[in-house]
Amino acid sequence: MNGRTEAENADLKAAARLVLAPRARQLPSIELEARLDRLETLVMGLIERLDAQEGQMEANQAESAAAAEAALAETRAMQARQEELAAQIEEPKKQEDKGFRVGNTTVSYAGYVKLDAISQRTSGGQVASGSIVRDFLIPGAIPVGGEASGWDTDFNARQSRFIFKTSTDVGAEHKLNSQIELDFMVTPNGDERISNSYQPRLRQAFITYDNWLFGQTWSTFQNVGALPDSLDFIGTTPGTVFQRQPMVRYTNGGLMLAVEQPETTVTTPTGGRVLAGDDTLPDFVARYNLGGDWGSITAAGILRNLRITDDDFGTGEDSALGYGFSLSGKIALGDKDDFRFMGTVGDGLGRYIGLNIVNDAALDANGDLDPIFTYSGFAAYRHLWSDKLRSNVAGSYFKADNPVLLTSGAVTDESWNVLANIIYSPSRPIDIGLEYMYAERTLESGESGNLQKVQVSTKYSF
Numbered sequence: 142m143n144g145r146t147e148a149e150n151a152d153l154k155a156a157a158r159l160v161l162a163p164r165a166r167q168l169p170s171i172e173l174e175a176r177l178d179r180l181e182t183l184v185m186g187l188i189e190r191l192d193a194q195e196g197q198m199e200a201n202q203a204e205s206a207a208a209a210e211a212a213l214a215e216t217r218a219m220q221a222r223q224e225e226l227a228a229q230i231e232e233p234k235k236q237e238d239k240g241f242r243v244g245n246t247t248v249s250y251a252g253y254v255k256l257d258a259i260s261q262r263t264s265g266g267q268v269a270s271g272s273i274v275r276d277f278l279i280p281g282a283i284p285v286g287g288e289a290s291g292w293d294t295d296f297n298a299r300q301s302r303f304i305f306k307t308s309t310d311v312g313a314e315h316k317l318n319s320q321i322e323l324d325f326m327v328t329p330n331g332d333e334r335i336s337n338s339y340q341p342r343l344r345q346a347f348i349t350y351d352n353w354l355f356g357q358t359w360s361t362f363q364n365v366g367a368l369p370d371s372l373d374f375i376g377t378t379p380g381t382v383f384q385r386q387p388m389v390r391y392t393n394g395g396l397m398l399a400v401e402q403p404e405t406t407v408t409t410p411t412g413g414r415v416l417a418g419d420d421t422l423p424d425f426v427a428r429y430n431l432g433g434d435w436g437s438i439t440a441a442g443i444l445r446n447l448r449i450t451d452d453d454f455g456t457g458e459d460s461a462l463g464y465g466f467s468l469s470g471k472i473a474l475g476d477k478d479d480f481r482f483m484g485t486v487g488d489g490l491g492r493y494i495g496l497n498i499v500n501d502a503a504l505d506a507n508g509d510l511d512p513i514f515t516y517s518g519f520a521a522y523r524h525l526w527s528d529k530l531r532s533n534v535a536g537s538y539f540k541a542d543n544p545v546l547l548t549s550g551a552v553t554d555e556s557w558n559v560l561a562n563i564i565y566s567p568s569r570p571i572d573i574g575l576e577y578m579y580a581e582r583t584l585e586s587g588e589s590g591n592l593q594k595v596q597v598s599t600k601y602s603f
Contacts, residue, residue, distance in 0.1 A: 463489025
């Protein structure tokens with residue numbers, strides 16, 4: 142399309158006629174008309190040439206614009222490719238900072254070395270030397286009904302921990318990792334007399350592939366991030382969901398769904414404990430995590446199928462529904478302090494709470510399972526005095542609704558504890574702390590016993 146309108150072309154023709162107008166008066170009309178026709182033909186040819194030139198210019202401009210756009214697209218593609226290559230080069234560097242490479246797998250390790258010096262006394266009986274009750278608080282094992290003990294002092298390094306991790310490059314679309322974790326707590330053959338040697342035990346062993354986890358780790362029903370900053374192994378044990386076990390877990394954002402190992406614990410009519418071992422369905426857990434600059438909150442629910450068979454009590458086969466709900470979190474209070482909490486309620490949750498303070502169910506006169514209702518919780522406050530000094534105060538509570546006619550009065554009715562500590566970190570990976578704890582356990586019969594503990598710990602994390 143040219144740049145002139147038909148009106149402009151008519152103006153050119155009119156201008157040509159005006160140029161010839163003076164001589165037109167001196168020529169015969171026939172000759173004049175011939176000359177005008179020739180001139181008009183010349184003007185039209187000139188117009189066509191100008192139009193062709195303008196069309197070619199427009200075509201050249203369009204071709205140049207298309208070439209420039211193609212060059213820009215190619216440049217952007219090259220830039221994106223360079224960024225992708227840079228990221229591929231940078232990722233191995235990041236992994237090398239975490240460990241060392243073996244083929245396409247990055248291997249790393251972590252953990253800590255910890256020394257605990259513990260002096261404790263119990264009001265309801267002597268705790269035997271070498272007992273795990275002298276290493277950390279186990280509420281269901283606080284002695285009741287005996288003579289008060291003196292202050293018993295023990296040193297140990299059993300809580301020291303080693304974590305071994307791998308991360309394998311299986312392409313940009315997938316992530317494959319694994320973790321194995323060991324320590325020396327709750328293991329046999331220890332000897333305080335000569336060598337203080339203890340066998341290692343498996344804490345965690347799992348693999349993760351994208352959103353999936355397969356193996357043994359903390360129960361999805363437990364929120365490890367809400368645990369208090371304590372020197373004791375757990376701290377607020379009576380009010381804490383605490384469980385590690387094998388599972389298959391799926392995670393998508395804040396949502397977690399898991400099937401976990403089942404195990405039914407039953408209280409006998411004399412207050413004893415039987416592990417049925419006849420479970421057929423896994424424990425089902427659903428959890429949602431919500432977090433932000435303000436802290437984090439976790440809500441979790443669990444469904445269980447409690448089950449026994451005739452070989453357990455000789456009373457035939459029976460099953461019952463267990464269920465529970467737990468709400469926990471860690472809330473920031475200003476720039477330095479935080480508040481941590483957990484509240485749990487349910488029926489048939491015994492082995493998940495406070496290191497199995499009570500069992501999941503009791504056995505009634507017909508040989509049927511009667512789930513035991515429990516509720517528990519804890520609260521903890523942490524204050525940072527400076528970058529190197531911090532303190533914690535915490536308390537927890539547990540209550541069971543035991544069917545006393547089926548369990549006798551020898552089972553735990555309630556337990557609670559409080560603690561306070563101060564921890565100094567001269568360098569970032571080192572903690573040196575002092576903690577005082579008071580804990581109490583009360584039976585359904587009304588008898589009670591307490592435990593007092595003073596603990597000094599030194600811990601180096603790596």
